[in-house]
Amino acid sequence: MFILNTHLRSVALTLTIFIGAVSVSSQEIDTLLRRFESRFEQLDSLIHNPTRLGTEYNVRRNASNLSDPQTLHIDSVIDNQVSAKISELRSATGLTVNGQIYTRLDDGFGLDEEDALSRYKGKVQAELRWNIFGSSLINRKGKSNEIKLRGEITKLDYRRHDIGRKVASQKEEFRRHYDLLLSGVLAHRIHNLSMLSDALYFLLREGGISSDDLLAVLNEKAEAERLMASIDNVSDETTDLSAPGAVIITVDTTKLMSFITRYNAETATLELRERLIDQQIANTTYWSTLNVSPFVRYSYYTRPVVSNSSNIDAGISFIVPISGETGKKRKALKADREVLALERDRLIETITGNIQLTLREIERLNRSIRGEAKRLSELKAYLNLRNQAYTERIGEYNYLARMKEYNSYLLCCERLLAFNYQRDSLLASLQTYLPDVAITDFCHSTEIRSIEKVLR
Numbered sequence: 001m002f003i004l005n006t007h008l009r010s011v012a013l014t015l016t017i018f019i020g021a022v023s024v025s026s027q028e029i030d031t032l033l034r035r036f037e038s039r040f041e042q043l044d045s046l047i048h049n050p051t052r053l054g055t056e057y058n059v060r061r062n063a064s065n066l067s068d069p070q071t072l073h074i075d076s077v078i079d080n081q082v083s084a085k086i087s088e089l090r091s092a093t094g095l096t097v098n099g100q101i102y103t104r105l106d107d108g109f110g111l112d113e114e115d116a117l118s119r120y121k122g123k124v125q126a127e128l129r130w131n132i133f134g135s136s137l138i139n140r141k142g143k144s145n146e147i148k149l150r151g152e153i154t155k156l157d158y159r160r161h162d163i164g165r166k167v168a169s170q171k172e173e174f175r176r177h178y179d180l181l182l183s184g185v186l187a188h189r190i191h192n193l194s195m196l197s198d199a200l201y202f203l204l205r206e207g208g209i210s211s212d213d214l215l216a217v218l219n220e221k222a223e224a225e226r227l228m229a230s231i232d233n234v235s236d237e238t239t240d241l242s243a244p245g246a247v248i249i250t251v252d253t254t255k256l257m258s259f260i261t262r263y264n265a266e267t268a269t270l271e272l273r274e275r276l277i278d279q280q281i282a283n284t285t286y287w288s289t290l291n292v293s294p295f296v297r298y299s300y301y302t303r304p305v306v307s308n309s310s311n312i313d314a315g316i317s318f319i320v321p322i323s324g325e326t327g328k329k330r331k332a333l334k335a336d337r338e339v340l341a342l343e344r345d346r347l348i349e350t351i352t353g354n355i356q357l358t359l360r361e362i363e364r365l366n367r368s369i370r371g372e373a374k375r376l377s378e379l380k381a382y383l384n385l386r387n388q389a390y391t392e393r394i395g396e397y398n399y400l401a402r403m404k405e406y407n408s409y410l411l412c413c414e415r416l417l418a419f420n421y422q423r424d425s426l427l428a429s430l431q432t433y434l435p436d437v438a439i440t441d442f443c444h445s446t447e448i449r450s451i452e453k454v455l456r
Helices: 026-048 069-090 140-205 211-229 253-263 265-283 325-391 399-433 451-455
Strands: 003-008 013-018 095-103 122-130 246-251 291-302 309-319 443-448
Touching: 026 140, 026 325, 026 399, 069 140, 140 211, 140 265, 140 399, 246 325, 246 399, 253 265, 253 325, 265 325, 325 399, 325 443
Parallel strands: none
Antiparallel strands: 003 013, 095 122, 122 291, 246 443, 291 309
């Protein structure tokens, strides 16, 4: 009769088929062994002769579309606002028309001391005045440039806030993708652990093992099931276990740092604010506080004794402020500019430090991916050799140990996917500093697919 016998070893249990002392149902044993044999055959097929579904991951394909319609719409709205304000500025002529109509009341009270020739009852007066320094002819270019700079700052503010949403969306896309791949591999390991627990329950019931071995498998299965429960985007068991996409991403650090230093949205905003203050300093002059207004005035008088009369006057009206307000305002603006320059230098230093830390972590994860890919390929070769040995076996056959070998391979696949996800999430974080271009423009990717490529 065929029976199951177990030998407790340092790490794993041996499940063997031979004539032994414990008598159990041969039908139950045969069913259990056929399940293991079928599972081994399925796993060998998925690892060594998989069905390709084209699920390999490509970072560049998933890069954010930075020039989306919403961004273009916002730019268009701000451009229209700037154009409207410049048009409003240019429409300022400085011309004003003033008028007044009044009648004199002192004649009826006997208070009018003027003689009959100069005396009048009413007066109609109209005046055309031109405030030269209040017109758009004075410093039109400087004032228009100030409006344009404010518009560019507003655009960058919108982009800086919008890029956070895009990066979060990109990270979520990465998470969904890797969860899909991870759950496909994890489902296989849970399947294997379920079979192991069934076999160990059987052996425990027959008195062939201690409960410690079963407890270890149950704990591992529970941890795997908790991980599966945390995944939103769950897939069925994957049909390709040959090699999860191992992609090495190399970042052109020099090019990236140079670009970020010059074009980062935050530093660019501070630079624009410095340019705005420079323009405000240029626009703040003593002449801008003057009011020099040539005028032409027409007056018409109604007279009680003699005939009505009129006259035209021309002259220049001026207001000259006597204060040091303009000079002090320019000094205050210059002080603001120095603060902005200091803030910009410190911001560049902070950003540079954060990016360098992120790049070092990316490189560390690249090394982990490279090492895990190598280990995965070695395990694949090992499983292939073990499969040949099992096929040509004579005597005892270790079913439990073989199942744990497959689980070691699956755990390696899961770690490789985790390293890829962590690395790509860090790459997405770098996108925060690049509002107008994709981080992948600074990256070179190399996919590791075969044993030869990894071991070379």
